[in-house]
Amino acid sequence: MILVPLITPFDARGRVAADAHEALAHQVLRDGAAGLVALGTTAETAALEPAERAEAAAIVGRVCREHGARYVLGAAGGATAAAVRELREIADAAVVPDAVLATVPAFTRPGEAGVLAHFEQLAAAGPVPLIVYHVPYRTAQPLDAAALRALAALPGVAGVKYATGAIDAETVALLGDHPAGFEILAGDDVLAPALFALGAAGGILASAHLATARWAELAAATGASTGGRESGHRLAALAAALFRAPNPSVIKAVLHAEGRIPTPDVRLPLLPAPADVVTGARAALRLVT
16 A cells, blocks of 8 residues: 655745646556545645645545545644644544544654653544654654554554664564554655565555556565565665655656656755756656656
C-alpha cells in the first residue's frame, strides 16, 4: 500500500494551482497509489495560509472519495491541548478523513511517557484513527520498539509512519513482532524497499509522486525475487536523487519538467532545487520507468 503525501503546486503568480493540484491527485491514484495524504510536510503546509490549507484538504479529500481511495489528513501535534482542538474540528471538515497523521511532538522532547500521554489524549478526542508520525531526526524524540508497541495498544491509534533514518535493532524488533492491527508504514523513501522486505504494510512516500506504479508494485510484492530486489534498488536510488535538495523542491522540479504542474516553485524558506540535482533525478527516473 502506497500513500502519496501530495505536494501543493503553485502557479506563476505564487498562488495555489488548484486545477493542477486536483489533476495530480487523480493521476497518482490512477497510477496505483492506495490513497493520499493532505497537508503533510511535503505539502509545504507551514507556508500555506489557512484558506489555502482548507482548500487543499477539500481537493484531496474529494478526489479520494471519487476514487474510493484512502484519505489521510496531516495535523499539527506540538502542544497537546491545541492538537486536541484541531482534531475535534475535523469532524466538521468538508470531507472527513479516514485517518489523521499526527507527528510526535517536536523540539520539546517530552520523553517516551510524555509521548504516550500526548497520543492517549489525541486518540480519545479524535473522530478518526491516528497514524503516529515518528521522525526522530526532525522531532529530537526517539522511541524504542516497546514505546511504539505501547502506542499501538492505545484505542484509536491505527499505525505509524516510521521514519527513523536507519534500519537498526529497534526496527527489526518492531517488525519482527508486529502488533496486530497496527500498520507500520515506511516513511524514509530510500529505506522503504528494505522495510517492505522486513514486513512493513506499505509506505507514505513523497517519491511516489513519480514512478507511482513501480512503488505500488514493489509494496505489493514480497521483495524476495530477483526482480523485486532490482526494482527496489532502482526505486531507492530514485528516492535518494529526489531528496538531494530539501523536499519537495526536486519532486516539484521533475513534475514541472514532465508538464504535470505549472511551475516548480516552492515557498520560502525553501529554495528551488539546483539544476544539476534535477538533472540527476530525471536520469534516475528514466531508469525506473
